[in-house]
Amino acid sequence: MEFTLQAGRVALEAPERRPLAFRDPAFFDDAALEKELTRTFEICHGCRRCFSLCEAFPTLFDTIDANATGAADALTRTEMDRVVAECYLCDLCFMTKCPYVPPHPFNLDFPHLMLRAKAVRFRKGEVPRRDRLLTATDAVGRFLGIPIVAQTVNRLNRSPSFRRMTEGWSGIHAEARLPAFSPTSLKARLRHPRPDLPVVATTDTRGKVALFGTCYGRHLKPAIGVDLVAVFEHNGIPVTLIEGEVCCGMPKLEIGDLDSIDAFRRKNIPILCAAVEAGFDLTAAIPSCVLMFKKELPLLYPDDADVQTVARAFFDPFDYLVRRHQTGLFRTDFARSLGRVAYHVPCHLRVQNLGLRTRDILALVPGTELEVIERCSGHDGTYAVRRESHDQSMKIGRPVFRRVAEAQADHYTSDCPMAQDQIHQGLGPNAPAPEHPLALLRLAYGLLDPD
Incomplete structure (x- = not known):
């Protein structure tokens, strides 16, 4: 007793x-x-x-x-x-x-x-080659991001017959939605920086940000990074893109490849630490990458002072905007309403214990109503694309798919682009495409792409 x-x-x-x-x-x-x-x-x-x-x-x-x-x-x-x-x-x-x-x-x-x-x-060498390849995001992204290669691979990945033919030897489920590779890099898309913006610091933000582009942002969906820069610059926050970064290591964490994580740490942390020493805060548009730098690496390397420095300087982008809003530095000059928005909160954002920062910012847009869904989408890194677990991943995500469909929203969104793809697939072939919360915020501001 x-x-x-x-x-x-x-x-x-x-x-x-x-x-x-x-x-x-x-x-x-x-x-x-x-x-x-x-x-x-x-x-x-x-x-x-x-x-x-x-x-x-x-x-x-x-x-x-x-x-x-x-x-x-x-x-x-x-x-x-x-x-x-x-x-x-x-x-x-x-x-x-x-x-x-x-x-x-x-x-x-x-x-x-x-x-x-x-x-x-x-x-012990028991992890399949497929999983080692799927989590080699930089190597795969660099090769498949070559324009002619990206166009060919994207076309083949959309072919049901090709996917069925290759499922056996690739181990990738024929019906799993695969993201399209971008022939244009994030760096190439960011051609209009505004370094002349005056830096306005607060008690907990320095007022200028270095963006960790992420594998997803650099190789698959650079538009997310472009939208982040547009929104931040509209709010008077100059953004610079980190040069020379490699994968944060989260995909390798999924398969227990701690040696690769250590190699990525030795490459990334000095670069990020230098940005912090130059007066920048750090951010990334992918919750898993933010989690890796804020929580996972500090738990793996508790005695590494530079890892701890980077962790303290790393922010979720919407958490950063909320902090600016609390001191009157977030702009609310919105040009249009977003209507009804079904917002899915990713697991790797929930476990950061930030609260619903994305919801809080989108709720500031007049005439916007949010349906918040706090449940796993079932994508979970490579889990949704592996032949043996894809069906289970769709079963896990079914309650989310149903909630999004029942919301009858004007937009549906998630901070995690992989969760967005999973929900899109779960809604069926005729469903409209999802939009990232940063894209929705940019839409609400009426900010046009200069390209």
């Missing part, structure tokens, strides 16, 4: 995310990992609060329920690996559901344990 009361008291405290000790030799010890998986799975099986999140939990509960003992210590390693494969590291179980996270004495961090298991699997 004494332990139960103590545990209940501790569980009421705020979650405390602890660093991931991946440099400890025990981190990659297979026997130690299996012991911790068994301990965690037994606690989760007795709790079951996370049954409605990703497929990892129903898979875990059903597998334990089906074995003879009804206990986690009877699970085979293959059965454990099936649970690990269903986790896409959204962090929602840790941030919103689990009562046993630190400082509770059970000390559960389910996503970090899944990451550890993925890292062990990667080090």
Whole structure:
């Protein structure tokens, strides 16, 4: 009884995310990992609060329920690996559901344990070539962004017969919507900077921003970065594009490739730190990239002062605009209403604990009504395109698709462009295209593309 009361008291405290000790030799010890998986799975099986999140939990509960003992210590390693494969590291179980996270004495961090298991699997060479290729976003993006290559690949990816023919050897589901590669880079699109804007700082913003373009922004949808610059400059915030960046590392986190993440850190952090030292704040238009720099890298490298400096200077773009609005520096000279907007909040934005900053900014547009949807779209990195998990990803996203359809909105949007694509597919072939919140804000301002 004494332990139960103590545990209940501790569980009421705020979650405390602890660093991931991946440099400890025990981190990659297979026997130690299996012991911790068994301990965690037994606690989760007795709790079951996370049954409605990703497929990892129903898979875990059903597998334990089906074995003879009804206990986690009877699970085979293959059965454990099936649970690990269903986790896409959204962090929602840790941030919103689990009562046993630190400082509770059970000390559960389910996503970090899944990451550890993925890292062990990667080090043992058990990650398929398909997954290593899909997460090599810079290498793939540079090649497929060559204009003639982009046009050819985009055309083939839209061909149902080609997709069915290649599904077997590629491992990519024939019906999964794939993003189109852009033949024009983000850098090429940003030809009209306004460095002459006066810099106006506040207590928590410096008033000028360095934009981390992201793999998605550089190779797939540069329009998102262009819209960000247009909106920020309209609000008197000069923006410069970071030069020489590489992937933030989030795709590699998904498969446990910690060596690649370390290589990206050694490339990105000095560049970003130099921008901070030059007086810039940092931002990116993709929530997963912001999360990587603000939360994940600091937990991987808690003793790296430069990583911590970058984390403190990194902002979600709408969080930045809200902070400017709080000091009267956000412009509300909107030219038009947005009408009814169905707004999906991505998981990697929710776990940053910022509140609904995008909603708060869009709600300032007169005559705009927002339907906010806080539920997983099911895309989750490569999960939605893999042959073995695409159907499940669409099942996970079904409640979101239904909410968007029922909203009968003038626009539907998500901060995550991958979630947008997933919702677009879920709405059916005749659905209008989604629009990024930055594009909607630019539309509300009546800002025209100079091109």
